[in-house]
Amino acid sequence: MNEQRVFSGVQPTGNLHLGNYLGAITKFVALQQDYDCIYCVVDLHAITQDREIWGGPEGLRSSTRQVTAAFLAAGVDAEKHIIFNQSQVCAHSELAWIFNCVARIGWLNRMTQFKEKAGKHRENASVGLYAYPTLMAADILAYRATHVPVGEDQKQHLELARNIAQKFNVDFAESAAERGYPDGFFPLPEPLIGETAARIMSLRDGEKKMSKSDPSDMSRINLTDDADAIAKKIRKAKTDPEPLPSELEGLEERAEARNLVGIYAALADQTSAQVLEEHGGATFATFKAALAELAIEKLAPVNAEMRRLMADPGHIDAILTDGARRAREIADPNMNIIKDIVGFIGH
Template identity: 70%
Template sequence: MADFPQLVFSGVQPTGNLHLGNYLGAIKKFVDLQSSHECIYCVVDLHAITVAQDPVALKTHIREVTAAFIACGIDPDKHIVFNQSQVPQHAELAWVFNCVARMGWLNRMTQFKEKAGKDRENASVGLYAYPTLMAADILVYRATHVPVGEDQKQHLELSRDIAQKFNNDFAASIAACGYGDMFFPLPEPLIQGPATRVMSLRDGAKKMSKSDASDYSRINLTDNADTIAQKVRKAKTDPDALPSEEKGLEKRPEADNLVGIFAALADTTKADVLAEYGGSNFSSFKNALVDLSVAKLSPIADRMRGLMEDPAHIDAILIKGAARAEAIAAKNMKAVKNILGFVQP
């Protein structure tokens, strides 16, 4: 079995209005992983255009995600931060994977069914083939680990299937080219922390989303301290006091969500939060959550606003990161072409 250097890859779509769910479910984990892994973080703008986008808004959203990465603590000098469309090997490897993946595999992807809805015949081919591009994003760097939310876990399983099939289909050529018994690693998911899935502040059964009609359903990363406090205090709860043990959160989705948010922001566990606040009414718990949320999120909002005022600086970070990313991707893509039997320089 080949031994691959540990490398983390993940990406965020530039769809606008980044919120607490994006931070706790993804970006905060990206920051934490910097201390233990080599990391590549990508603004996945090619994925964004699988549905209609306003070109002017898209450019702003790409910069906004980059600003969020930096404001939250990702170091673009020690690690790699770039936008996907600047590295053409992503799309190039995606085509190869379109020829490796099977229609039956893609037909099982639940996220396509959800996003395409009943009008599936009118969905773009890009939306259907989204998972093969995601596999290419990861494997063009031969990444070994991917921090993902629960909703992306199925796509990562497909990435592993594609990597395995490529390794099996071209085993003789891989060995002949000097890469041992496999060229691509089988990337592992990294799902960690107490708030991997942050729910709406207005409905604990719905995921926090920018598309929710109510702005009070989410805390945006650009919200100021007063807005954060107002949204937390207005968050939906139930009439009972907080339980002292986690099992007491069962069938109490709003309480479970707020306790999970507190635990994730405080870098602790739900059990520890309940040990401190169990038996309290929600008004006192919300006051503590307001203080914690403002302390953690206000500096991010301030830093994001400052970065967005200097788009040239953000663009320079992306250009530099793309050059570093392409140096890796081009080497691996050249090897893939060699394995496939393409004639090349």
């Protein structure tokens, strides 16, 4: 396959925050320059967890529109690329079932994210949460995507997707070859890992990832926060009494300082070393003021555009519906070939 195609998705489970924006959405915008991009609001993944996390039917609808608004406000072009919500394209669910029959239980037992999300109550977790990685593989491979932008917490899932693709190609090698695919039907998707991939941590605990599930709203900067809220959260962010160091080594044992410097670097499109070169020796009061000003400058236009878009849900829904139509134009023919390769009749 010569076409270079990116697939990625974001779960609609509550407020999007700075970590989502810097870790994923800004990367989506940049990838548009070099790839054919398919960006999905993964609402099927959202319901794998307890209802209070995804907010029930109204919460899910609202969050799905909010993620779509964030894509658009950040600069994803819905005309040149595809934005849609997962549940509108049946290929995701159909291929996930086929992959459930290709993947091995031992593979899923090694998935660390299930262990983290299920916690001590693993027996009460949904089957969907356990099988989440096979659906993620289907998300990617229904489009025969060649590349997937991944953070540290998704590397294992992409490796599983590659294993599933490889096993399918081996299991159905003869059938695929008869239909013109001598090397197997699925490509093995490659990870796209940014050189300065932003890992944004909690403003209240530099050892914990920034999360929408954290009970403290002060732990994160939401994309819907106004300028006053952003400034207040940064001003009250946890720090230590020492001034900023001038060298990177000085951040090694200072998680909160390292996090704030990393946030500044990501927003300014700089390295942490460049930030320290400019702000090394400053007190946190001075640095936080500079960080708040930068964060407001970068996020205020996104916030304003998201609010404008969210005020017209019909427009967002129309974009998702059109995106789903275009996604089906790619996925449905692939599914027909997959079903034929497997041996299903009447598709």
